[in-house]
Amino acid sequence: DAGITQSPRYKITETGRQVTLMCHQTWSHSYMFWYRQDLGHGLRLIYYSAAADITDKGEVPDGYVVSRSKTENFPLTLESATRSQTSVYFCASSVADRNTGELFFGEGSRLTVL
Amino acid sequence: GQQVMQIPQYQHVQEGEDFTTYCNSSTTLSNIQWYKQRPGGHPVFLIQLVKSGEVKKQKRLTFQFGEAKKNSSLHITATQTTDVGTYFCASPRSSARQLTFGSGTQLTVLP
Numbered sequence: 001d002a003g004i005t006q007s008p009r010y011k012i013t014e015t016g017r018q019v020t021l022m023c024h025q026t027w028s029h030s031y032m033f034w035y036r037q038d039l040g041h042g043l044r045l046i047y048y049s050a051a052a053d054i055t056d057k058g059e060v061p062d063g064y065v066v067s068r069s070k071t072e073n074f075p076l077t078l079e080s081a082t083r084s085q086t087s088v089y090f091c092a093s094s095v096a097d098r099n100t101g102e103l104f105f106g107e108g109s110r111l112t113v114l
Numbered sequence: 115g116q117q118v119m120q121i122p123q124y125q126h127v128q129e130g131e132d133f134t135t136y137c138n139s140s141t142t143l144s145n146i147q148w149y150k151q152r153p154g155g156h157p158v159f160l161i162q163l164v165k166s167g168e169v170k171k172q173k174r175l176t177f178q179f180g181e182a183k184k185n186s187s188l189h190i191t192a193t194q195t196t197d198v199g200t201y202f203c204a205s206p207r208s209s210a211r212q213l214t215f216g217s218g219t220q221l222t223v224l225p
Contacts, residue, residue: 033213042120042202043157043215058212090156102147102159103204103213 003027006091006106014114019078021109023091031094032074033058033103034066036087043090049074081113117141118205120216128224133190135219137203144206146186147213148177152199160188193223 004025013019023032034046035058045058047066055066063085065077078085089109094101118137127133137146145164149157161170163179163186170177174197176189190197200218207214 035215040217042217043204045212045214048212059214102162103149103157105156105158108156 004091004093004104004106006089006109008109009107010110012112012114013081015082016080019081019111021076021078021089021091021111023074023076023106025072025074025091025093025104027093027095027104028071029093029095029104030071031101032068033092033094034064034074034076035090035092036060036085037090037108038087046076046089078111081111083113085111086113087111117207117214118143118146118203118216120203120219122219123217124220124222126222126224127193129195130192133193133197133221134187135201135203135221136185136187137205137216138185139205140184142183143186144183146179147204148186148188149202149204149215150199151202151218155199157202190221193221195223195225197221198223 007022030051033048035043037043044060046064047058049055049068052068052071068074091106092103094103118139120137147162148160150160151157161177166183167181168179174191178187200220202218203216204213
């Protein structure tokens with residue numbers, strides 16, 4: 001049972017470059033989420049998706065783009081990376097509306113923007 | 115801003131001592147979840163509380179949801195080194211379909 005996997009686990013890039021973080025889940029969960037984790041800020045929601053082709057903004061969406069053409073994949077793209085986007089990014093999924101369902105997190109992708 | 119405030123930010127305890135972390139909100143919460151994140155790891159779901167005044171136990175961990183559903187606590191009895199990590203509470207935002215996390219309490223257990 002692979003669960004939810006993220007790639008790459010570690011990435012170093014330069015300011016202005018485009019970066020895509022991949023997220024894949026094998027449970028067929030309806031909901032998927034992208035969070036970023038920074039010291040002093042806990043986990044902040046970037047984007048989420050209720051189903052394939054349905055996405056919505058979270059708390060900190062600026063500078064990010066998501067898509068969800070298939071239920072199992074939810075890539076996060078930084079169109080032009082900035083230093084402030086240096087963070088640990090977590091993908092998560094939930095079988096139901098997060099109001100009633102627990103989140104299952106991936107291992108995280110640590111991104112450094114130079 | 116965040117819906118829930120979590121305190122303390124850091125807590126160092128001697129192994130065997132108790133530990134408590136608190137989450138407080140100015141508004142009524144529909145439910146609250148708790149997660150644990152080990153150093154270098156990812157958050158892992160512990161429990162969800164839904165009812166006013168609810169108390170749930172998992173071995174040495176006791177979770178409470180306040181009567182007014184505006185606060186919650188996680189208490190660990192007789193901490194062990196395996197309890198090390200950051201504990202987060204999380205709750206849906208009242209006006210949006212988003213789960214908002216508290217800033218977390220980082221627990222260090224000294225042997």
